[in-house]
Amino acid sequence: MQKNDDISIRYLMREMDPSEEIEFEREIMIDENLLIEVESLRKTYQKLRKLPLREAPPDLVNKIASDAIKARREQIKRSNRWTSFMSRSVAAAAVAILIISTTIYFSNGQAYTQTDTIQTTGTTTETIDPWVDRSNMLHFAGTSIQADNPQPIQLEVDQSFSKLKLINSETGYTPSSRKIVLTSSSR
Amino acid sequence: MELLKRHTGKQNYSSLKDRELVKLFRRKADESAFNELMNRHQSKIYSYIYSMIQNPETANDIFQETFTKVVTKMDDTYNEQGKWIAWVMRIAHNATIDHIRKQKRYTDVSLWYSDEDSKSDYFDRLEDESIVDADDQMVDKEMKSSLMSHISKLPEEQRSVVLLRHYYEMPFKEIAELTNVSINTALGRMRYALINLRKYFEEERQLELKHAKK
Numbered sequence: 001m002q003k004n005d006d007i008s009i010r011y012l013m014r015e016m017d018p019s020e021e022i023e024f025e026r027e028i029m030i031d032e033n034l035l036i037e038v039e040s041l042r043k044t045y046q047k048l049r050k051l052p053l054r055e056a057p058p059d060l061v062n063k064i065a066s067d068a069i070k071a072r073r074e075q076i077k078r079s080n081r082w083t084s085f086m087s088r089s090v091a092a093a094a095v096a097i098l099i100i101s102t103t104i105y106f107s108n109g110q111a112y113t114q115t116d117t118i119q120t121t122g123t124t125t126e127t128i129d130p131w132v133d134r135s136n137m138l139h140f141a142g143t144s145i146q147a148d149n150p151q152p153i154q155l156e157v158d159q160s161f162s163k164l165k166l167i168n169s170e171t172g173y174t175p176s177s178r179k180i181v182l183t184s185s186s187r
Numbered sequence: 188m189e190l191l192k193r194h195t196g197k198q199n200y201s202s203l204k205d206r207e208l209v210k211l212f213r214r215k216a217d218e219s220a221f222n223e224l225m226n227r228h229q230s231k232i233y234s235y236i237y238s239m240i241q242n243p244e245t246a247n248d249i250f251q252e253t254f255t256k257v258v259t260k261m262d263d264t265y266n267e268q269g270k271w272i273a274w275v276m277r278i279a280h281n282a283t284i285d286h287i288r289k290q291k292r293y294t295d296v297s298l299w300y301s302d303e304d305s306k307s308d309y310f311d312r313l314e315d316e317s318i319v320d321a322d323d324q325m326v327d328k329e330m331k332s333s334l335m336s337h338i339s340k341l342p343e344e345q346r347s348v349v350l351l352r353h354y355y356e357m358p359f360k361e362i363a364e365l366t367n368v369s370i371n372t373a374l375g376r377m378r379y380a381l382i383n384l385r386k387y388f389e390e391e392r393q394l395e396l397k398h399a400k401k
Contacts, residue, residue, distance in 0.1 A: 006371065009378040013352070015359050015370075041378070044385045050334055051353050056233035060247055064254045065222055071258045072216035079262075 008038045012045060130160050205271045213261060228272055231354045232279050238350050239283045241339050249286055253279040276355060277365050280347060287343055337387040345380035348373055 010016050011024050028035045200208065200223045211220035232253065237246040256278050265274050338346055347366060351357045357365075363373040 006374060006378075009374050009381075013359060013374065013377060015374065040385060041381045044381045044388065047334065047384070047388065048349065048353050051238065051338070051350075052234070052335075053230050053354070054234045054237050056229050056250055057247065060251065061225055061229055064251055065218070065225055068212075068221055068254060068258045069216055069218050071255075072212065072221075072261075075258075075262070076214075076216055 008034065008041065011038065012041055206267065209261075209265075209271045210267065213267075224271070228275065232275065235276070235350050235354050236279055236283050238335065238338055238354075239343075239346060240286065241335070245286065249279070249282050252282050256282070272355070273357075273361055273365070276351070276357075280351070280365055284343065284347070337384055337391075340387060341380050341383055345376045345383065348376045349380045349384075352377065 007016075007024055011021065016024065028038060200219050203211075203220075203223070205224065205227070208217075208220040208224050211217040212224070233246065233250050236249045236253070237243065240246045240249065253275065257275055260278070265271070338349065341349065344366065348362055351362050351365065352359075359370050359373050359377075363370045366373060368376075
């Protein structure tokens with residue numbers, strides 16, 4: 001019964017597929033009670049068509065219209081202000097970023113130059129310990145003899161000789177030299 | 188020449204679709220576009236609110252409130268792809284239902300009614316002759332003689348389905364979406380509304396027969 005009721009309201013409200021409609025109309029022809037129910041509901045539904053259409057009071061409609069226009073214009077003005085503020089802000093931010101990045105770029109460039117200078121100066125001033133390479137060559141890298149103070153380099157040279165040791169075996173076939181051969185030295 | 192221009196302008200607006208009119212109002216605050224929209228739909232929206240509320244002053248207030256919301260919420264909640272009128276009807280429906288519920292809450296706490304009364308519908312209570320005064324009884328009698336009085340006796344959810352269907356010929360899918368129920372529930376409400384109305388019409392007919400016999 002519930003199913004039939006649902007179907008009858010769907011039929012009356014034209015919420016059925018054409019094929020469903022045909023099927024239901026066939027059912028109505030067979031079932032007299034269903035026919036009475038549908039026709040009774042249809043009659044009631046038709047009475048609803050007499051429901052009056054009411055007009056809103058004209059002065060109220062006019063007031064609503066003028067208020068709506070005013071409000072909308074205000075909204076548009078506000079949104080335009082916001083848009084222009086935003087675009088100005090974006091432009092300002094872009095300029096600021098440009099200035100900052102340019103400043104950073106140039107100051108970094110200067111810094112690099114300064115660092116280079118410092119490094120260059122550094123090579124002249126800093127002292128690096130002398131070392132002996134695999135060929136037993138003595139190196140003094142990173143030092144230079146300065147006119148005003150010639151002692152450091154001379155001192156290094158003097159001290160470096162004192163570090164050298166005499167080789168006892170004439171063949172030179174010492175464990176350390178063997179080590180050198182083993183490490184595939186060029187000598 | 189100017190008259191002709193205005194006339195042509197008006198004709199142009201009347202040939203525009205709702206969507207285009209809304210766009211004009213939205214982008215340029217076009218007065219003629221809004222007026223055209225109002226001309227097209229105001230009577231249906233107002234009739235729906237009025238039929239739900241049955242009080243002209245409250246109906247006016249809700250009608251105005253609806254359009255205030257339409258303008259203020261247009262940028263946030265209206266999607267131009269959707270039907271403008273369905274969106275407006277949703278606002279009108281929600282405002283109406285809010286009002287009815289507020290009224291219900293108000294009457295529910297009133298000491299005039301017993302606990303039993305508070306469970307029934309707001310409009311059912313209005314019918315109680317012990318509550319209303321003489322003037323209201325007159326109005327009530329006039330209302331009872333019309334179809335509107337039968338509609339007002341329907342429970343709120345049945346009444347809104349009947350009125351949405353009648354004034355907007357809204358498909359049940361849309362009614363279901365608007366009232367936040369399934370299509371079957373909306374159809375069921377329509378069926379119960381018709382059954383109730385059938386009963387009211389029959390009662391009215393019996394009463395008329397009784398009076399005629401006297």
